[in-house]
Structure formats: structure tokens, C-alpha cells
Amino acid sequence: METIKTHRTFGGELRYVRHDSSACRVPMEFTIFLPEAALRGEKRPVLYFLSGLTCTAENFTVKAGAYRYAAEHGLVIVAPDTSPRGDGVANDERYFVGQGAGFYVNATEAPWSAHFRMEDYVVRELPSLVEAEFPVTSARGITGHSMGGHGALVLALRHPGTYRSVSAFSPIASASNCPWGRAALGAYLGDDVEAHRAYDAAVLVEKAEERLPILVDQGTADEFLADQLKPELLREACARAGHPLELRMREGYDHSYFFVSTFIGEHVAHHAQALVS
């Protein structure tokens, strides 16, 4: 593990880290914010933030304005990349498949299966590394934006007991029912619709083993709302299953980080309530 650079911010420290990933079999980068208490050696809980299509950790790190709130609540925030990257890694000319578009699955199809194992990376490898190398507890929350909102919901639902809290901004709510998701899941998992449904938040919520309350914020002026995000499918599935969901439609907000930054404080507080004992 190598620290690429460090910035003091909000009384804590932001670090850019690179490490050799065993799950993705390439070097991976993430950012980690350590609040003041963690810098003093006090173990603090961790909130994972998963980013959306075309992003690296950088978009969230510089645009979301999350660290003020993390500092207030004493939360560590870890933001991984959205896929493996590099010359030896498969790619696609479409922005919603390949590098920058891992969709947080373990790919089973060639050529993707060689490196695209973002589920293993986010759920297992990254927390193990973070919990071994930084002053953190094993209390974990997960959130994300767009494809990363899909990732947060799907990984929390597929791995009960792993996260104590979950939320999402403008998530792809039903990946097997939208063009982005069908293209990406088709590439990574093949044509079997059941394999796609295993990574679909609106499907998973109906058979969830635990009823972790879900918080979702969604802008009504989001350009991807009707065709790609479809929060109504999550709302209907949660209603059918009796799964606790707070879906807040935010009038006039779009898909950008100007939306995320407006509500990130409420999400950090939601996670802090579950994670900070």
C-alpha cells in the first residue's frame, strides 16, 4: 500500500492510496478521509462511497463536500474507483461498459472476468485492507451515486451483516430493467436474466434476509430519471416486501454533484446514527 498524496482538511487528513488488488489483479486507487480522532489513533467507523459511471474517486473527493460532515461525526470515508483500469484491462467504447463502469459485480464472462471483480473488491478486499492499515472499527456503512447507488444497495442486500447502514443518491434502482444495466450486466454476466436479477436492487429487496432501512435521495429534474434510474421500481418492491425505504424526491435537482453535495450531510448523519455508538 502506497500513499500517493495527503491533504489536511476539516481538521483531519485526506489520503490518496494505491495498492495491488488481489481481487482485480491490477493496482487500484482509493481515497480515505481520517477525522481528527482517527489521526489521534481512536478507531472510528467507516462509510464507503461508491461512485457512478465515468468517475474515479476524485469526483466524490473534490465535489461532494462530505468531509465537513465526516469531521463533525467522526466518520472515516473511503471512496474506491469504479473499476479496474489500465492497458491490460478490457474496455469498451461505450461509457457504461468497461473501465469506469464496473457496476460492482464479479464478472463471469470473458474478457471481463479476468479483472472486473468489483464486488469482491468492495465487500471483502478493501474493508480488510482498510481495517488492517487504518484506525477504524469494523462498523461499516455504504452509500453511492448513480451506478454507485446501485452498488451500495445491491452489495448491502447481497451481503447481510456486512453493513450497518445503507443509502443512495439517484441510484440505478433496477439494473436489469434499464439500458445501462442491461448492457453492462449482459457483458459481465452473459445473457441469463436470472444472473442480472441477482444484481438488481429492486429484485433483491423482495427477498432480503435483513431489513436494513434504505435512504434514497433523487432529484426530480434528473436527466436519467425515467429511462435509467426508475426509483418507482424500488419503491414498489419495498412496499410489496415491507422493506423500510425513505425515498425523497427533491424538486428541481439534477444528477450532478451539486445535488449530491446538497444532501450529503443528511446521508452522513444517517450513517453516523447507525455507526457511531
Place this chain on the structure above:
Amino acid sequence: METIKTHRTFGGELRYVRHDSSACRVPMEFTIFLPEAALRGEKRPVLYFLSGLTCTAENFTVKAGAYRYAAEHGLVIVAPDTSPRGDGVANDERYFVGQGAGFYVNATEAPWSAHFRMEDYVVRELPSLVEAEFPVTSARGITGHSMGGHGALVLALRHPGTYRSVSAFSPIASASNCPWGRAALGAYLGDDVEAHRAYDAAVLVEKAEERLPILVDQGTADEFLADQLKPELLREACARAGHPLELRMREGYDHSYFFVSTFIGEHVAHHAQALVS
């Protein structure tokens, strides 16, 4: 004046605007945040933020996290570009001279004098436009970062009565006494040292007509501190002149927006206290 795009954020609206500048004789772009009260038509005061070398308004707009605080205080924030730009505009291969490095002066030397009239643009044209086109009062504050911190201090000191409040992040405190400033002022104003000193905050403060209190935040781990920024020259000049200065040295902080974002809330509050009656 043309609105290029709009984002709802923190209950208000952020607009990207382009207009033909009479001062710079090219199209110029700026961003403006209108808090909720302004959207309802209530006239609100304006804080101008001047950016640093290599920046456009975008860096501040997406990284500073200022709009949360502007929304809380009901302040409009306007962020202009750092210079005229375009194929017909003079440039230099050095990042501290030419496009992206206007230094907030009116250039007198060819080829710069044709377009590089950022002082006129920021002090006269931009406020006139903003006050004609948006629901704002004529109460103005000014702040900025690095070269923009220099700009905020110098323009407030050169134009008494124009601004009710002034502050700066990591300003170039004495432009005639550092390599960046000497190169840029030499290009724009020629070799006359007195012309350079007319745009040097530490010089201007000694003969200021009004004693507008100055707030400055400066990181101690700033990579440009000793060679380019030199806040001690401003401190000494303010002490000699009896000019009110609060210079806060922030332990371990660097020159980045991770520093600016940490303290922007305190600066917005400083301006709001002077601007919001």
C-alpha cells in the same frame, strides 16, 4: 448575456453565464449562485470570489463547498474567470503569465493591453452587469484564493467604497516582491517598479484611504508560502499602518481547495456580517 447551464443546489440555483465583455473585448464566463431568497425576487448582497493561477470559475464552483454557507446567510456568490481567453488573446507558455493569469490589473503593455483589463472587468463591468440582471443589492464583498487573494486585497484597497468587506485565502501578499508577480506585472505593466507597487497589497495597505478589516487564512504547509505568498510582508505593513488584519496561520494545511473548503464557511460568515443588514 446568456445562461449556459443551471443547477439547483442548497435550495438555490447556480448559473453558468457568458456575456460579451466591453472591458476585455472578448466573451467572458462567470458563475453565480442565487440563494432561495433571491430566486423569490428578494435583493441580496453579493460576494465576489477571485480565483488563482490556471483556474477558471469552475475550480471554486465545484470544489470550494461555499454554497451551503451562502444559502445559510442568503448571499449571492459571483465567481469570474481569471483572464480573457481565446485564440485572439495574447498568451505565454508560463502558467503565471497570460491566459489564466490576469492578476486583476489593467495591462498597459502590448500585446496584453488589448484584452487584459481584469481590474476594470471585476470592479466595474461585472458588478454593473450583475446588479442590472439579478436580484442583488449594491452591497459587495470580495475574496479570493492565491492570485485571486491578491486580486481581492488589491482591488478593495485601490477602490475604497466599492466593497464593504474583504478577505483572502493564501494570497500573493506582495506581488511586486515574488517571482510570479514580478513576471506577470512586468509583462502587463512594463519595467517601472512603481507601476508594480500600485498592485501590491502590502504596499497599498500602507496608504489606504479606508481601514477595511482584512481577514486572511494561510496554510503553514503551503508549498508556495515562502517564495511566492509571503504573508509576513502584509502583516508587517498592516502593523506599520495600523490597518486591521486578522492573519490566521493554519497548521498543516496546503494550497489546495481542501484548505479553502475547510475555512470558506468562516469567510462567508465574515462577509455576511458586513453585508447582510
